[in-house]
Structure formats: structure tokens, C-alpha cells
């Protein structure tokens with residue numbers, strides 16, 4: 001049975017961010033994730049969490065200037081200081097919220113960049129983030145993202161991510177398995193999951209193509225969910241999709257796993 005987490009950066013977007021916590025709780029979610037909450041005081045977000053009883057499953061470390069195309073900083077040699085400042089900021093927010101998982105985005109790189117330098121920068125930053133997070137009891141998650149979705153993204157494959165985790169050699173770094181991004185690679189979402197199941201600590205879901213509700217499109221989310229159950233996956237499944245209409249109207253697929261809903 002999947003433990004669903006509403007992604008508050010993509011769901012309930014007809015409401016201001018801080019009001020989305022209540023909307024998620026009202027339809028029966030018991031956990032939430034979000035992409036970025038750094039424009040708010042940590043105490044403001046904490047108040048919404050405690051007011052609703054929602055569990056914070058995960059959020060992203062600062063990822064640079066999103067409006068101008070940044071999608072993370074970890075593989076960006078010239079942005080090392082900014083990356084490190086962001087790790088501290090993310091940990092402060094996580095501690096305030098009681099969140100124990102942070103997603104570290106890799107960033108967009110250019111075809112002319114030196115592969116070895118990018119890799120060394122990424123591993124060095126991953127180690128830095130992992131060691132800093134370990135002092136706060138936090139896990140660092142890394143997620144391969146398809147280049148169809150984010151052109152030039154550094155971290156594209158699960159095998160690559162597993163190799164980078166091995167190279168970093170820190171024991172609080174794990175994989176985030178986003179079914180939407182994996183679907184660009186092929187229809188089979190089960191064998192890649194099983195291959196890396198022992199490292200996967202967070203899953204995300206969206207329909208493919210279109211990134212709407214899981215039941216909009218051809219993504220075999222039921223087979224993937226069955227595989228998670230069979231492997232006794234104990235983490236959350238983040239609903240990181242853009243609703244085709246009003247969020248509440250598209251939750252039929254999730255109804256069996258939403259508690260106390262209207």
C-alpha cells in the first residue's frame with residue numbers, strides 16, 4: 001500500500017502555497033513533499049504542518065535561479081559556494097519541519113563542459129552535503145531526471161546515480177525513483193526499480209506523457225506500485241504531477257490510499 005505524499009508545488013496550485021497544506025489534509029493525504037519553500041520563514045511552514053498533522057516527506061535543496069534555468073548546482077564547478085550555502089539553508093528548514101530527506105538537484109550542464117570536472121565537482125558536493133546532513137540525521141536523495149524533461153541535466157540514469165553514490169562513499173545517500181522520468185527510457189518501470197530497490201528511499205509518480213495524474217496517459221503505475229509492495233517499500237510516493245483539472249477532481253486513482261477524505 002503506497003504511502004502517498006502530495007507535492008504541494010504541483011498540486012492545489014489554485015491556492016497560495018501555505019494554504020495547500022490544509023487542502024491536502026482535507027482530501028486525506030497524511031504526508032506532503034514540496035520542491036522549494038525558501039521564500040517562507042521555516043516557522044510559517046512548520047505551523048501549517050503542525051496545524052494539519054501532515055508528515056513532511058521530502059523537499060529540495062536550493063537549486064539556484066529556477067526562473068533563469070538553473071535546475072540545481074551540485075555539478076556546477078563555478079557555483080560551489082552557493083551550493084554549500086544552500087545545503088545549510090536546507091538543513092535549517094528540515095530541522096524546523098522535522099523532515100529527514102532532502103533531494104539534491106544536480107544541475108544543467110553544457111556540451112562543452114569537461115566531464116571529469118563535472119563528475120568530480122558533483123561527488124565532492126555530494127560528500128559535503130551528505131556529511132553535513134548526517135550531523136542532522138538527514139538522508140540525501142539524488143534523482144536521475146530525463147533530458148527530454150530537463151535538457152542538459154547532469155544526472156540522467158539510475159546506474160550513473162548508483163555509481164556516483166558509491167564514489168561518494170557516504171552511507172546516508174540514496175536514490176529517488178521518479179516513475180515519470182523513467183518512463184522516457186522504456187515501458188518497464190519494474191526491473192529498474194528492482195535492480196536498485198535497496199538504495200531507493202523515495203518514489204515519485206505522474207502520468208506519462210503529459211505529467212498529469214498517473215491514470216492520464218499510458219504509464220503503468222499499477223505494475224510499479226505492485227512492485228513497491230512486493231519489495232516491502234517503506235518510503236513515500238510523492239505525487240509530483242500537474243493536475244489536468246482541479247486537483248481534487250483528479251484524485252480518483254488515489255482514493256484507495258487516501259484516509260479520512262470527504
Ligand SMILES: O=C(O)C(=O)[C@H](O)CO
Nearest residue numbers: 035060103143145178240
Ligand atoms: O523534476 C523532478 O522530477 C523533480 O523531482 C525535481 O525535484 C524538480 O523539483
Ligand SMILES: [Mg+2]
Nearest residue numbers: 143178204240
Ligand atoms: Mg521528481
